[in-house]
Amino acid sequence: MSYHHHLAIGLLSTSVLFAAAGACTGDVGSLIDPNKGNSGSGASGAGNGEGGLSLGTGAGNGQGGDMDSCADLSVEPQAIPVSMYITVDKSGSMSDNNKWNNARQAFEAFFTSPDADALNVALRFWPDQGCDTSCNVGPCAQPQVPMGSLSDPAHEQALIDAFNSKSPGGLTPMEAALAGAEQYALDWQATAEAGGRIVVILLTDGIPTACDQNINNIASYAADAFAQSEILTFAVGLQGSNESQMNTIAMAGNTGMGYFIGNGNTQQDLLNALIDIQKVAVSCTFAMPESPDPNQVIDPEKVVVELTPDGTSAPVEVPRVTGESACGAAGGWYYDDNENPSIITLCPATCDAANASDESKVTIQLGCATFIP
Numbered sequence: 357m358s359y360h361h362h363l364a365i366g367l368l369s370t371s372v373l374f375a376a377a378g379a380c381t382g383d384v385g386s387l388i389d390p391n392k393g394n395s396g397s398g399a400s401g402a403g404n405g406e407g408g409l410s411l412g413t414g415a416g417n418g419q420g421g422d423m424d425s426c427a428d429l430s431v432e433p434q435a436i437p438v439s440m441y442i443t444v445d446k447s448g449s450m451s452d453n454n455k456w457n458n459a460r461q462a463f464e465a466f467f468t469s470p471d472a473d474a475l476n477v478a479l480r481f482w483p484d485q486g487c488d489t490s491c492n493v494g495p496c497a498q499p500q501v502p503m504g505s506l507s508d509p510a511h512e513q514a515l516i517d518a519f520n521s522k523s524p525g526g527l528t529p530m531e532a533a534l535a536g537a538e539q540y541a542l543d544w545q546a547t548a549e550a551g552g553r554i555v556v557i558l559l560t561d562g563i564p565t566a567c568d569q570n571i572n573n574i575a576s577y578a579a580d581a582f583a584q585s586e587i588l589t590f591a592v593g594l595q596g597s598n599e600s601q602m603n604t605i606a607m608a609g610n611t612g613m614g615y616f617i618g619n620g621n622t623q624q625d626l627l628n629a630l631i632d633i634q635k636v637a638v639s640c641t642f643a644m645p646e647s648p649d650p651n652q653v654i655d656p657e658k659v660v661v662e663l664t665p666d667g668t669s670a671p672v673e674v675p676r677v678t679g680e681s682a683c684g685a686a687g688g689w690y691y692d693d694n695e696n697p698s699i700i701t702l703c704p705a706t707c708d709a710a711n712a713s714d715e716s717k718v719t720i721q722l723g724c725a726t727f728i729p
Contacts, residue, residue: 436641436699437552438634439476439503439544443496443537445560446481450524453619455561455594460519462626467515472634473507478540479515482533483526483566491529491567496536503544531567531574534558534605538581538589545585553699554587555637556609557630561594563601571601578609586610586680586692590633592626595619610680611636612704640707642700644691645722656697660721661689663706666713674706675729 442463450456466472478499480487486495501518504511537556544554556578564574578589589609593602594617602614615629647654662671677688683703691697700720702710710716 436638436643437476437548438474438637439478439548439552439554440557440633440637441478441480441499441503441537441540441544441554442557442559443480443482443533445528445530445533445562446484446522446524446526447528447560447562447565448525449528449562449596450594452561453595453622455596455619455622456524458622459559459594459626462623462630463519464516465623465627466630467506467512469631471631473505474638475506475634476503477501477506477511477515478503479518480533480537480540481518481522483529484522487529487532487536489527489529489566491532493532493535493539496532497539497543498536499540527566528560528562528564529566530558530560530564531569531577534574534589535577538577538587541587542581542585545587553637553641555633556581556587556589557592557633558589558605559592559594560602561596563598571598571604575605575608578605582608582610588637590615590636592629592633593617594622594626635711636707639711640702642718642720644697644700645720654722656691656694657726658723659700659726660724661700661702662719662721663710664717664719665709666715668715671719673727674702676726677703677728 444459444463446456450459467477479501480496480499482496483489485500486492486498488495501511501514504514506512534556537558541554541556545552548554563569564571568574578587581587581589587609588611589605590611591602591605591609591614593599593614597614597616599614599616602616606612606614615632617625617629644656645654645659659676661674661676663674664671675686675688677683677690678694679690680701680703682688682690683705685705687706687709688703689706690701690703692699692701702718710718
């Protein structure tokens with residue numbers, strides 16, 4: 357999925373509600389066992405375990421119908437664990453215009469914010485300790501502060517101490533830095549707990565001056581990481597970076613375009629960018645609901661996603677699409693795996709709509725047939 361970024365956006369306040377109406381007459385088994393009941397699509401059935409789900413012209417199933425008559429299971433929401441591999445340029449130009457101190461203070465504010473406690477973060481600087489003009493990817497794939505939770509004060513302090521121990525100097529081996537970051541992310545994703553995800557954040561204030569300096573070749577590491585494991589890569593450029601190059605990396609990493617931070621209020625603007633990245637990484641991806649019966653699984657064809665854009669109007673059912681590549685201007689949602697889903701993701705247009713208002717909410721109903729246009 358790709359996104360457009362606005363630095364003034366605050367923390368997401370979209371609430372994710374998993375709800376169900378209690379009017380369904382079918383048993384839980386008919387909801388979660390694909391081989392039992394509610395398989396019809398008649399004009400006015402009530403979803404009673406024997407088929408007949410309404411598909412008329414009204415709200416409730418994308419084309420109509422009474423959601424109350426078929427939704428029959430309520431489950432608690434499960435947040436998707438999100439981890440960040442942050443790779444920070446500390447080349448000599450970061451000493452100009454107080455950029456290093458502004459970046460350090462912005463990251464410290466982000467790391468210590470209670471709103472970021474749910475995140476895990478690993479940190480690497482470049483050029484530094486082998487991740488340098490030798491162009492050796494291996495050291496760049498090794499964080500100098502290992503992955504840990506921002507809910508842990510000791511980990512917060514380790515991140516802050518790492519920044520305080522560094523000072524700018526050297527060239528800009530962007531290729532090695534990004535290649536290493538993506539390699540770490542791929543390795544992490546391959547061993548992550550089910551439902552977890554990792555994103556890469558590349559921060560720089562310049563253009564490549566060492567290793568492969570072709571920006572398309574550099575961006576290809578982000579493209580490959582997304583193609584292999586849907587790893588999102590965010591490009592953050594301080595003054596001195598090239599907007600076209602940052603956009604190339606962001607588009608390859610499927611995050612739309614880069615973030616650009618000027619010298620007007622660098623510290624606050626960078627903090628806003630980090631908050632926005634957190635929002636994008638967390639807000640539009642949800643865990644697949646789990647069955648209350650460990651011997652059965654949720655039927656993925658009976659999951660309905662609804663969006664109430666302003667929190668008060670009638671909910672609008674969001675259509676399901678086959679995958680990220682099928683997302684378009686009309687929006688939608690999709691599974692990470694259509695046969696055995698563990699993650700529900702909103703398409704960019706729907707994600708934008710969900711984040712347009714502080715009062716908006718996403719609701720996931722279980723028991724009604726999924727609307728697939």
